[in-house]
Amino acid sequence: MAVDKLQTVFSETLGLPAEVDWSALAYRKVPEWDSVAHMQLVGEIEEAFGVMLDTADVLGMSSFAAARDILSKHGVAA
């Protein structure tokens, strides 16, 4: 998996500013990533990487790093 691709999905879906501290980016820690945006983000990640996440994954995707780990679990190479 190219991390840049995941960053692009996050940036475009959440409408993030140009400069993002990816290591600190977490659910509900920025105004752009609220519960409504979260479901949109899940859908965009699934579409971009051709996977279907479990409900546990959706609930566990609490940060950018967690999203990367979840994709790795689904066989999308990190």
Added chain:
Amino acid sequence: MTGLRLDGRVALVTGSTRGIGWCTARALAAHGATVIVNSRADAEAAKARAAELTEAHCVPADALACDAADPEQIREAYRRIFGTHRRLDILVNNAGILEDALIGMISDDLVERVLRVNTFGPLHHLQAAARLMRRHGGGAIVNLTSIIGTHGNVGQAVYGSAKAAVVGLTRSAAKELAPHGIRVNAVAPGLIDTDMTRGIPPERYRELVDGIGMGRVGTPEQVANAVLFLAGDLAAYITGQVLGVDGGMRI
């Protein structure tokens, strides 16, 4: 009628190897949908039914074994649907069981069994289906409730609770999913001639028929027609509704 055509749409009908589910699967396939036939555990029966649909209606059809009482099987089912079809446009939450008991004689096991299949199953299916539907701009979900869920009946406190919960699920999900183009409606059959209702004791069955304004039981095809309507574009502006198909039944 063009508003009834479902060409190119993928539909999952739970519990669709017989009864109302099978009639619904046939109705959707007859109008062009690719139908995924579902059986709780009998994969061969589902495959045979899928083959019947393809032969009769010249549409693709698929088969899926999945127990509505098991959330993990439901999750796996949607992974498979995503892998095979990449989309889902219609979900018919039909799978259900009927078990009656008078208040005071309701066992924990009965409560667990009936709610797992009739309430938790539809909820888990709806949640997973909605995620696939919103990717492609929307879809239609039709939940099978019952006149028992809307009006209640003696001996059916558990079944009635389970089916009433489906009404609540339908109305809440309709509100939440409307912005995503996903419509959620329910059909509430009255007394319908299926294997499930043939188990009702004869005397009680006669009493129930006597309470039907039209004086006769309904057919699975008549329920399937209501589902077909709600699943398609003729119902494009209808969501959060419960449509009775009961011949004017009083209960």
